[in-house]
Amino acid sequence: MYLDPLYFVFALPPMLLGLWAQFKVKSAFKKYSRVPTQSGVSGSQAARRILERGGVGNVTVEATHGMLSxxxxxxxxxxxxxxxxxxxxxxxSVGVAAHEAGHALQDKTGYMPLQLRSIMVPAVSIGSNLGPIIFMAGIFLAGTLGTTLAWAGIALFGATALFALVTLPVEFDASRRAKELLVSQGIVSSAEMKGINAVLNAAALTYVAAAAQAIMQLVYFLSIMNRRDS
Structure with a gap:
């Protein structure tokens, strides 16, 4: 299974997309971290302003360690x-902060994809780790037990792929809210939106790549089962 050439057919394209997305994010963030806002508003100030204007008074804005964490x-x-x-x-800074504030606004308004994603977190944490292991164990075992285990592994990992798909509208909507609010609240000017778009669009690409990787791995597992049953 590890040397299956078909694996690279499924895995390589989304892997390359993921590497390209990471490069774009780091490049855009590095470039526009050097461009100050004309308003002089920092990331934390932008987040607080958006939360206050959105009527979200119960959310704290905190500093944490780690780049792009x-x-x-x-x-x-x-x-x-x-x-x-x-x-x-x-x-x-204000682009990223506004995007995260967009998630808080989603939470306040009960944005359904965000609620669904939150519900799925426990299953995904299990499925992403145990799913492939159970699947491989099933592949190496013969008979009904092996088949049952393999399909159980696919079902568990399928939750990971579904989670990645649900994440897409959550992230796209947060960026949409961020772009609208940054301009409407005077945090950035229309001319500065080029940089905001570059940073947030690059970040969105990472989620597209993650979804592609999960889906293609799931399809690969299904192709193995198809060959096993034929």
Whole structure:
């Protein structure tokens, strides 16, 4: 299975897309981290302004360690920004901060894809790790037990692929909200949106790549089962 040439047919394209996406994100963030906002607003200030204008008063804005470790934690109602995003008044910083604030607004309005993604987290944490292991164990075992295990592994990993698909509208919508709010609230000008678009569109590409990788791996597993049954 490890030397199956077909694996590379399924795995290589999304893997290359993922590497390209990571390059685009780092390149865009590095470039626009050096471009200050005309308003002088930092990432943390932009996030707080968006949250206040959106009526989200129960979410804290905190600094956290790690480059591009920015995320919104719906369980603890905390918007955590990497130190650079938190403190710098740059195009990249306010873009990333506004995107994460967009997730908090989704949470407040009960945005369905975000709720579905949150519900799926426990199953995905199990499926992404155990799914492939159970699948491979089933492939190496003969008979009904092996087939049952293999399909169980596929079902578990299928949750990971579904999670990646559900993530797409969540991330796209957060970026859409961020772009609208940054301009409407005077945090950036229309002329500065070129940099915002570059940073957020590059970030969106990473989620597309992750979804492609999960789906193609799932399709590969299904192709193995098809060959096994034929």
């Amino acid at each position: 920015d995320h919104y934690d719906p369980r603890h109602k905390a918007l955590r920004l990497s130190e650079e995003v938190f403190s710098l008044a740059s195009i990249a």
